[in-house]
Amino acid sequence: MRSAGPDTGRWPVDDVVARLRAPGGYEAFAERVRQAGCCRRPVRLSGRVTTTGPTGQPVVLFDTATLPDRVLLKACGTRRETLCPPCAAVYRGDAFALVVAGLRGGKGIPDDITSHPAVLTTFTAPSFGPVHRRRSDGTCHPTGLRCPHGTALVCGRRHADSDPVVGQPLCPDCYDYEGAVLFNAGVSELWRRTTIYALRELGRLAGLSVRQAERTLRLSYVKVVEFQRRGSVHVHAVVRVDHRGDEDGSPPAVSGELLAGALLAAARRVSAPPPGPGSAARLRWGSQADVAVIGDSDDGRRRAAAYTAKYACKGSDADGVLDHRFRGGVPHHLELPAHLRALAETAWRLGDRPDLGHLRLHLWAHTCGHRGHFLTKSRRYSTTFGQLRTDRQRWRVEHGHAEGDQVSESPATGQWRFEGVGYRSTGDAWLAAGIAEAERLGRRAAWEDRRWASATSPEPGSSPVEVS
Template sequence: MAVRTADRAQPGPIPPSSLDPAALLRIGVADHLTRTAGPCHRPLRLAKTVLAIDHGNGQLRALTTQVVHARCGNRRESRCPSCARLYKYDTYNLIAAGLRGGKQTPDTVSAHPRLFVTLTAPSLGPVHLGPAKNGQLRPCHPRRKGQGPDCRTWHRADDRLIGTPLDPESYDYAGHVLFNALAGKLWSRFTIDLRRHLAQAAGLPRDRLAQEGTLSYAKVAEYQTRGIVHYHAVIRLDGPDGPGSPPPGWATTELLEDAVRHAASTAVVTTPEVSSVPSRALRFGAQIDIKALETDPLSGPGRVLTETAVARYIAKYAAKSTETTGIELRPLVCHTCHGTGTSHAELTTGESITRFCDTCHGHGRDHAAWTELDGPGVTAHARTLIETCWRLGALPGLDALRLRAWAHLLGFRGHTSTRSRRYSTTLAALRAERTEYQAALNAESTPADLGEKTTLLVNTWRYLGRAEIGSEQCGSPPTPAIHAGGPR
């Protein structure tokens, strides 16, 4: 039984349908990106069986069997650095296409009003501070006057105290978890308010805004060190037909910035009210960073970002998860009862009874996953967040948030990277282009002894499991250079 993988050492034939120079360039870039990413660390083992059947008499002419290794496709860098690197490449191209064109997106989008926006989470209590953005050490939280927590330590970047509360007793853990759980809904509320304010600023009724212009965005959720998410987003204002149409005359960068700032301050989501957890209004934090994207670097010193820098920044966080908080866990709920602790059984009489789950014995936990919380890498702060998710997830009024199912992500249940429909290309289109090329490299040649009568090939696939490959076998993939035109 032959074993073949998708990562070949030598280049294969160029598909006959790809003789166009632009297509050849795209295929060459896709091949180079796949090679620089390195082999998958956790590939899927698939058994492929090919039946060659004579169309005239139904006779079996040939039978071939192979074991094919397919990429796992995991976006998390801690799980598979190779697939995560490919995911970052795709995200980079998706973001860059929406900023400067390409990938079926007109290059005229570079002249549309565009902003790079960071929406932070609210303060839920003082936490230990690390070095500044420039790497300069700074005092943590010296008490200046009155009462309150005090920390005069100059924490280094690897200090595990960074991001943990100075006073865990007064820290709002319930608000922390609920903000993560409702962050996606808060973003949705933000986009609604943003469109309303744009219509108001343009002097248009709300229902006429779509006839004048459309709002496009691409965003990524990043976990702060304290374990709460905030958003980085590219927001663009197009014409009524999307990126291919010019924006209306009233659409300026200044107007878009004012609308974003207003929507970020007014967007609010109210949490459900339960007996032990009062309802609260969740908003974005006061620290809102808005920077313009302009082609002229002199138009706004200190406030203008390049398209490449923004695409790099968003792609970097697209492959990350909770590892920035010092932990990365698998789902903690029982796979049988999904965290409820109960199961339903049908009696011979036709009646249904509810009983304790046979797997978790009623507590709803995956025992093996919960033992990982006792490891040295899990801080008391992270464990308290997980336990808060578990406690709140059992309350009847909060069951719709599925906090137990998402406790391993500290309550956050949204997609890490999302975009509006008309922003640019899609990840599926980028992957299809790469898959088409790899399929041509790995195409099976027709056996010589089959003759012209064989016209029917039947392929069957069977999943065999994962082929665990250690990092010592894969090696560290090289880092490609990224310039103004994308990865090279």
């Protein structure tokens, strides 16, 4: 096998041998890889950090010239499992910490937040045409009419969950691709309106006027979008009710059941305006909505958080084909199921329409129209990803684990040069993958040892969501 790295023409094994013979050898390289969190495609930076000494002379604090290959490796930090599993695991851990802090305290949120009513919701997209599916009784579409294209909208099969045909339309010509893309593009606005409606509805159920409800109550939430097999987004959210102005204080006198009822009523009634003058229909949720009250037990709150966090690392397709933005339309060589390709191409085409210019769909064709972040939260819900990263950096610096992080903590000035992304050779990438696997197994063994040693549940930072 020829090397796929920039130094093509060499055998990976030659690169491995060269690495082992280099100054510091394997250990020096492995240390760099571990410091970059075993990232699969780290950013390579060269440069130095300087500060001013007591007499005004420049003092070099850190120089990449002292490192193997004279570069610092910085983790890519992606949330996408398909791009970089080690970085996605870190992201998922952070997502869990963020969600769980809003449910049971920690990270600056008091523990008695547990007494605030909270629910776990799932809202779905409406139908844009019949697709192959697996209903609870195992059937797909045992009966159906013939469509205008002459296709019988019937499927008598019983699909396994893993069947790739699930989510594909029975008649692609009937499928409302534009509607599907515009729903994905407008789902954040639909969610925003849903929370406003739900707050008023909650007030109404509790005997408050709209004004009173808006003045005294607040819905804090964290939401994650998940792509269904048919390429439309689902929204999973944890919603908590607080007193406005005293969000961390005592809980309002409403129950979780009341909150659940208010959200369901809102989901049924709410709509958002069509995204452009050319599109007629207002956006609405699909008929399948699910709202479950999260109890105040520690276990229930952890499970709700783990459930929400697990969706935060998924992309718009399971294989990661759509992990990157397109430059000039959907490339022909991309191996995409026809349905997903049609969605992405529709999104790209809608991106040309002046009346939809504000949606900037060329930037979001790879996510079938869904714009922006997969995980978002309201401001008061809990801590932020930024704060969690800062805390982790501080911990690493205090425990002497990170030169690169020391750099960004320092009040000194750094001059950096971007040298590239990924390992310099296939041999290095092989070695790094081996180091990552050893680390993962080490963590798993440590976690199992701890679990074995104590009958109590594991601490949050080492929860199974990190090591599974």
